[in-house]
Amino acid sequence: MSQVEKEKVLDLMQKIGFTDYEARVYITLVTEGSLNPTQLSNLSGVPRPNVYAVLKKLIRKGFAEKEAVKRAPLYSAVPPDIVLKTIKEDLKNKEQHTETLKKWFQEDRIAAPGRMPTAWLIDGEKRITEIVEDLLQRSKNRIHAIITPTFIKPNKEPNSILKILEEKAKQNIDIIAGWKINQDTLEIAQTLSQHGTIYHWSLGEIPLGTYIADGKDCLVSFIGKWEPIPTYDLGIWIRNPTYVKPFEYLAERLLSLNITAKTRIKELQKRET
Structure with a gap:
């Protein structure tokens, strides 16, 4: 992947919900395979102190996995097709929730006490x-x-x-x-x-x-x-x-x-x- 292509991918990933650091760490895991935090920092350009926090977030979201060993575990990316499917379903759910909330607000079911739209x-x-x-x-x-x-x-x-x-x-x-x-x-x-x-x-x-x-x-x-x-x-x-x-x-x-x-x-x- 050329640098230009990588920047385009990073931009698209941020548009669907990744932070810049999350996108850089995830792409690095996809392209380089299993890595430890030091390697991830060097290859992704994300400062090492931030890498740990980013990995926790990616694991919590189901986008990355941690090797089941006590010392010096490696981290790997969940396959992109699974990640993108998860994001697509999440966006679909958010769209449905948005429509529900829209109806609630339009029907004045939710309103600040003592206040009326003018x-x-x-x-x-x-x-x-x-x-x-x-x-x-x-x-x-x-x-x-x-x-x-x-x-x-x-x-x-x-x-x-x-x-x-x-x-x-x-x-x-x-x-x-x-x-x-x-x-x-x-x-x-x-x-x-x-x-x-x-x-x-x-x-x-x-x-x-x-x-x-x-x-x-x-x-x-x-x-x-x-x-x-x-x-x-x-x-x-x-x-x-x-x-x-x-x-x-x-x-x-x-x-x-x-x-x-x-x-x-x-x-x-x-x-x-």
Whole structure:
């Protein structure tokens, strides 16, 4: 193994959880075979006082083995395929645990006493979309949504926001929502109108996007760019019911100033005939 290749391997090993010293000791054992601590220090470049601590950690993790003799034992590496399999399984378990913890935190099961999340500034359409989809998916009772053109793409299948609303409507969750209904979203507007209160935004440019779940989780998006088309890529994410409630009221009031989806649907159907 060339020095360049060795450095690449060391870098990859650190990315999957090894410390620099652990990676150097393990690679040395793999390439050189069984060694004592002095030999390991000389060949790996790890200071001898540190070698002992590193070997203990590698043995504890199951990545190295110690010769079963009382004096001057040698140390050897557990085969890389076994080590990598162990790491892969560990990463998989960590991913599962991460998802479980994510649900706990999102459902507010874990919270510091006397403290409530307030608000965060969100930048970028991608992150805004992720948060909006997540909070709508977690809704259990009601949804208020003023949906900006960002989420309604012409001549394409209705995006996930509208599909989420459709799924939630089938779960008997109360929905008050509105957007610029056109031929591309006519069918889903008809479906949602049967289950919730749906409006067609008819007052010109939509000033802001508002997505609220259960009166306690809200993302409000604003226009960050006007040219060549308005882009709602700035947002405020609010997770305190005290502050979310006014936005829920604002969304209802703004939507009520527009025509109903049923009226808009009739208009579009007449145009087709």
